[in-house]
Amino acid sequence: MEKPILGLDLGGTKIASGLVDLRSGGLLGKGLLTRKTFDPDRDVDIFGSLVAAIHETLSSNDMQMADIGGIGLCVPSPVDPKTGFLYNPPNLRGWANIPLREKLQNECGVAIGVDNDANAAALAETRWGAARGLSRSVFYATISTGIGTGIIINGAILHGKNGLAGEGGHVPLDGFGREKCGCGNIGCIEALASGTAIVKLARQLLQSRSGHSLLWDMAQGNMDTIDMVMIGEAAKQSDSFAQEMIATQGMRLGLWLGGMVAVFDPEMVVIGGGCANLGEPLFRAIRQTMIQRTIHPKADEIPIVPAQLGAASGVIGAASLL
Ligand SMILES: [Zn+2]
Secondary structure, three states, X not given: OOOOEXXXXXXXXXXXXXXXXXXXXXXXXXXXXXXXXXXXXXXXXXXXXXXXXXXXXXXXXXXXXXXXXXXXXXXXXXXXOOOOEXXXXXXXXXXXXXXXXXHHHHXXXXXXXXXXXXXXXXXXXXXXXXXOOOOOEEEEEEEOOOEEEEEEEOOEEOOOOOOOOOOHHHOEOOOOOXXXXXXXXXXXHHHHHOHHHHHHHHHHHHHHOOOOOHHHHHHOOOHHHXXXXXXXXXXXXXXXXXXXXXXXXXXXXXXXXXHHHHHHOOOEEEEEOHHHHHOHHHHHHHHHHHHHXXXXXXXXXXXXXXXXXXXXXXXXXXXXXX
């Protein structure tokens, strides 16, 4: 029997892991394990946390290093998949320029694969999720606190020269505006249409205009408690302000995707991340603008669908790197 692969998904504050059967793309044994282990703003040992997560995953599944076929790791950072060199993760302060694959290989003594987290999720969704059966060209975007993208061309992740391709979330849509992005640039689509950006916009508008929104009641006067889940809930209850926020997010994403489909001519656009839970109101707004605002003459034929693998997509995708 083929040995399972240990998949690891390093996030901003937690590490998800699991043993993956590469024939089915399914999780084995204990399934998806999550450790909330570190505070990225403090100087903590992220590498040590990764190694601890590896050993914990093995022991909770009654396995040893020799029982697995290797370890796949995905990280929230630009990374060179050939060398496993981690560049500059925007959300893991002080943790940059690390020869991650080499370090893990020395520590564990098994084959190691490393890639960016959105790239790994794109690969997982194409092999086993929403885009399974397709492979020529799939565009994957995860819309949550940030926006990450992964592009699959001919069954493989599009890496470019240095492994740095596919940073679609940092394409500026308004380079002359005021919205500063976490990457240091101005007006990236992430700074305009991520969950964080829309929540910020909603808070600003609520504070500056009179009129009623359910969000006032739901937040009980504390604007800081407003998040995308709350906006989605208010929209479901026919709150026009919340609906307007989702339409704005969809319009901005649609404009951006109009450009992306003109560049990549995908067979499918897959949307993951927390904002995909907003469902059809968001997807409808995206489709409408994307079709109107692109040179792609067949944009109306490109399905835009929600991702299927949920929280496990990073772990399954990381394992698929081997
Ligand atoms: Zn950016």
